[in-house]
Amino acid sequence: MIYDKLVIGGGVVGLATALAVKAKYPDEKLAVLEKEQDWAIHQSSRNSGVIHAGVYYKPGSRKAEFARVGNASMYAFCEKYDIPFERCGKLIVATSEMQLVSLKALHERALLNGLNVSQLDADQARQIEPHVNCVAALHIPSTGIVDYAAVASKYVELLKDEGVDLILNCQVNGLREHNWGYSLATTQGVYQTKFLISCAGLYTDRIATNAGVDPEMKIIPFRGEYWHITKEKRHLVKNLIYPVPNPNFPFLGVHMTRLIDGSVHAGPNAVLAFSREGYNWGTINVRDIFDTLSFPGFWKLAGSYMDEGLKEMYRSVVKSAFLKCIQELIPEIQSKDLLRGVAGVRAQALRPGGQLIDDFELLEREHAIFVLNAPSPAATASLEIGKYIVDTIN
Numbered sequence: 001m002i003y004d005k006l007v008i009g010g011g012v013v014g015l016a017t018a019l020a021v022k023a024k025y026p027d028e029k030l031a032v033l034e035k036e037q038d039w040a041i042h043q044s045s046r047n048s049g050v051i052h053a054g055v056y057y058k059p060g061s062r063k064a065e066f067a068r069v070g071n072a073s074m075y076a077f078c079e080k081y082d083i084p085f086e087r088c089g090k091l092i093v094a095t096s097e098m099q100l101v102s103l104k105a106l107h108e109r110a111l112l113n114g115l116n117v118s119q120l121d122a123d124q125a126r127q128i129e130p131h132v133n134c135v136a137a138l139h140i141p142s143t144g145i146v147d148y149a150a151v152a153s154k155y156v157e158l159l160k161d162e163g164v165d166l167i168l169n170c171q172v173n174g175l176r177e178h179n180w181g182y183s184l185a186t187t188q189g190v191y192q193t194k195f196l197i198s199c200a201g202l203y204t205d206r207i208a209t210n211a212g213v214d215p216e217m218k219i220i221p222f223r224g225e226y227w228h229i230t231k232e233k234r235h236l237v238k239n240l241i242y243p244v245p246n247p248n249f250p251f252l253g254v255h256m257t258r259l260i261d262g263s264v265h266a267g268p269n270a271v272l273a274f275s276r277e278g279y280n281w282g283t284i285n286v287r288d289i290f291d292t293l294s295f296p297g298f299w300k301l302a303g304s305y306m307d308e309g310l311k312e313m314y315r316s317v318v319k320s321a322f323l324k325c326i327q328e329l330i331p332e333i334q335s336k337d338l339l340r341g342v343a344g345v346r347a348q349a350l351r352p353g354g355q356l357i358d359d360f361e362l363l364e365r366e367h368a369i370f371v372l373n374a375p376s377p378a379a380t381a382s383l384e385i386g387k388y389i390v391d392t393i394n
C-alpha cells in the first residue's frame with residue numbers, strides 16, 4: 001500500500017500534524033510511525049508542562065505567533081476534551097535592581113507580542129506568591145499548566161477514531177526518494193508514501209540526512225534536570241515563578257513550576273547530554289557524542305558559552321550549587337526540601353557556524369517536509385504548528 005501522507009515521530013508535533021492532515025484531507029490514507037513502544041515519551045512528556053503565553057519571543061517570529069495563537073487553542077482543546085488544565089498565571093521576578101532593565105525589556109517585548117501583562121512591585125508580587133524574593137515582577141495571567149502526556153493521549157484517541165494507521169515500535173532507519181514519493185526502511189519492513197512529514201524531535205537532522213537532504217544544522221542534545229519539592233514545602237510555590245533570563249544564555253533559567261497533579265518542581269538546568277535520549281549522566285551514546293564533537297558549530301558554541309556551560313554542569317552535580325539558584329527565588333527552600341526528579345532533553349538546533357537556531361524551522365522538498373527545529377513553546381503550540389505544516393504542503 002502507498003500512503004498519501006506519512007508522519008515520522010509520535011510526539012505532540014507529529015500527532016498534531018496528523019490531526020491537521022486529517023482535518024484538511026479527510027479521505028487520504030495516513031500513517032504515523034513511532035520508534036518507541038508508546039506515544040510522546042520524549043520531549044513531549046519530559047517538559048515543564050507550561051502553556052506558554054509568548055513573552056520571550058522575538059516579535060514577528062513564528063515562535064511569537066505560534067505561542068500567542070497556540071496558547072488560546074491549547075486552552076480550547078483542553079476545555080473541549082476535559083483535559084485537566086489551569087490558567088494560573090506566572091511571575092517573572094527580578095531579584096536585584098540590576099535585573100530591572102532586563103525586566104522592563106521583557107515587559108516591552110510582551111506588549112509588542114500582544115500580551116496582557118503588568119509590572120508589579122515586590123508587595124504586589126507577594127500577594128500572588130507570598131514566599132518569593134523579588135524587587136519587582138512581571139505578571140502574565142494567560143500562562144497556564146497542563147500535562148502534555150494527557151494532551152498527546154487525546155491526540156492519539158482522535159487519530160484512532162479517524163482511522164489513521166498508528167504504528168508503534170517502528171523505527172525509520174533509511175529513506176529513499178522516488179519521483180512519486182518516498183520509501184522508508186523501518187524495523188517493521190518497508191513503508192511507502194506519496195508525501196513524507198518528518199517530526200522526529202531529537203533526530204530531525206538524521207532523518208533529513210538519511211533522505212539525502214543537507215539540513216545545514218545539527219541537533220545538539222541539552223539535558224534539563226528537575227528537582228522535586230517535598231510535599232511539606234509545596235505551599236511555598238503557588239503557581240509558576242521564573243527568573244529574568246540570563247541574556248548571555250539561550251535557555252529560560254531554572255524556574256519553579258506547579259504541575260497539574262499538584263506537585264512542584266524546580267528546573268530545568270541545561271547540561272550537554274552524552275546521548276540524544278540521555279536522561280542522566282550515565283547514559284552515553286558513542287555515535288551521539290561523536291556527532292556533537294565532530295560538528296564545527298559545537299566548538300564555536302562552546303567557545304561562546306563555556307563559562308555558563310561549566311557553571312550549569314557544576315550545578316547539575318553539586319546540590320548546594322543548584323539550591324543557591326532556587327533560594328534566589330524562594331529563600332525558604334532548604335537542601336532537605338529538594339529531591340532529584342525527572343529530566344528531559346532539548347533538541348537544540350545549531351548551525352555549522354555555531355549560531356543557535358532560535359525560531360521554528362521547516363525544510364520543504366517536492367514530496368516532503370522536514371521539521372528541523374520545534375523548540376519550546378512547541379508543546380503549547382502543537383495544534384497551530386500542525387496546521388502550519390499542513391498549510392505549507394502545496
Ligand SMILES: Cc1cc2nc3c(=O)[nH]c(=O)nc-3n(C[C@H](O)[C@H](O)[C@H](O)COP(=O)(O)OP(=O)(O)OC[C@H]3O[C@@H](n4cnc5c(N)ncnc54)[C@H](O)[C@@H]3O)c2cc1C
Nearest residue numbers: 009011012013035044047048050172201224344378379380
Ligand atoms: C526540559 C524541557 C522543558 C520544556 N518545557 C516546555 C513547556 O513547559 N511548554 C512547552 O510548550 N514546551 C516545552 N518544551 C518543548 C516541548 O516539549 C517540545 O518542543 C515538543 O515536545 C517537541 O515535540 P516533538 O513532537 O517535536 O518532539 P518529541 O516529543 O521528541 O517527539 C519526536 C518523536 O519522534 C520519534 N522518532 C525520532 N526518530 C524516529 C525514527 N527514526 N523513527 C520513528 N520515530 C522516531 C521519537 O521517538 C519521538 O517520540 C520543553 C522541552 C524540554 C526538553
